[in-house]
Amino acid sequence: MATGYFTHRDCWLHEMGPIHPECPQRLDAIEDRLLISGVMDMLQRFDAPKASVYDLELAHSRIHIASLLGLDVLMQEELRAGGDGYSQIDPDTMLSPHTWNAALRAAGAVIDATDRVIAGDLQNAFCAVRPPGHHAERDKAMAFCFFNNVAVGAMYALHRHQLQRVAVVDFDVHHGNGTEDILHKEPKALMVSFFQHPFFPYSGETAKGENMLNIPVPAYTKGVDVREMIDMIWMPRLEAFAPEMIFISAGFDAHRDDDMGQMMLNENDYAWITQKVVEVAERHSKGRIVSSLEGGYIPEVLARCVESHIRVLAGL
Numbered sequence: 538m539a540t541g542y543f544t545h546r547d548c549w550l551h552e553m554g555p556i557h558p559e560c561p562q563r564l565d566a567i568e569d570r571l572l573i574s575g576v577m578d579m580l581q582r583f584d585a586p587k588a589s590v591y592d593l594e595l596a597h598s599r600i601h602i603a604s605l606l607g608l609d610v611l612m613q614e615e616l617r618a619g620g621d622g623y624s625q626i627d628p629d630t631m632l633s634p635h636t637w638n639a640a641l642r643a644a645g646a647v648i649d650a651t652d653r654v655i656a657g658d659l660q661n662a663f664c665a666v667r668p669p670g671h672h673a674e675r676d677k678a679m680a681f682c683f684f685n686n687v688a689v690g691a692m693y694a695l696h697r698h699q700l701q702r703v704a705v706v707d708f709d710v711h712h713g714n715g716t717e718d719i720l721h722k723e724p725k726a727l728m729v730s731f732f733q734h735p736f737f738p739y740s741g742e743t744a745k746g747e748n749m750l751n752i753p754v755p756a757y758t759k760g761v762d763v764r765e766m767i768d769m770i771w772m773p774r775l776e777a778f779a780p781e782m783i784f785i786s787a788g789f790d791a792h793r794d795d796d797m798g799q800m801m802l803n804e805n806d807y808a809w810i811t812q813k814v815v816e817v818a819e820r821h822s823k824g825r826i827v828s829s830l831e832g833g834y835i836p837e838v839l840a841r842c843v844e845s846h847i848r849v850l851a852g853l
Contacts, residue, residue: 585646709788710798721746789833
């Protein structure tokens, strides 16, 4: 079976200013790299649909969803009146006139990928989408994130497809506080992560639930040390949990050349981590994996990391 590649042009239209690191050029770099390398020819490409409010409510409160929609309506009115059409959420995060549609496509990509992987149409999938999601909490948008794409997908797999055990693997340099907030009371979910600490969002040192396996690591931690921790800590827990499906919050900002963090991973480390996840999926999950883009803010570095990640998913 093939690996799916899910994206949508709406994800390029969302922007938060000309110098913001979470920019449309991230997706340009990924696509260029996959095309030049020939990897794109080996993937099945899909246009991501919009997530329904009904499915977003699996992970987010109605108030949160309604507040973002209300801000979008106000921005569109302001834009027609000659305003700039931006709304600030926090110092690093703002809605622009295209954010609402992009956020719906990003969550919708993970949902559609989940449907197709569970149906057996695809072995696994990568969602090249933005805005990212793992900082978005049940009731709060923050840190570049509006809806928690992976958490929506995990809850969708549990509640729409009636899976009994779903795992989330998060290797972004920042703690996935939003995913933890949404899933920590869900006994059918397990989240494993490592992240630089102390570091934004200054959470995760103490897990919120027994189903949260957090590994805070100091700045300048090398890939070899991360690999050892994964082998010794992640793998026994994942094996014991035996997930029926695995979701990946695929952030590549722990790369040594990404100035958003201070960790020391490289492309080979991301390929190794992906291979370990694939092996767990093959043993317990019928190979079912849906991976969704999170961080990674130096476009050319991000593109190399995504290529390495997808090559392993696709068995290339």
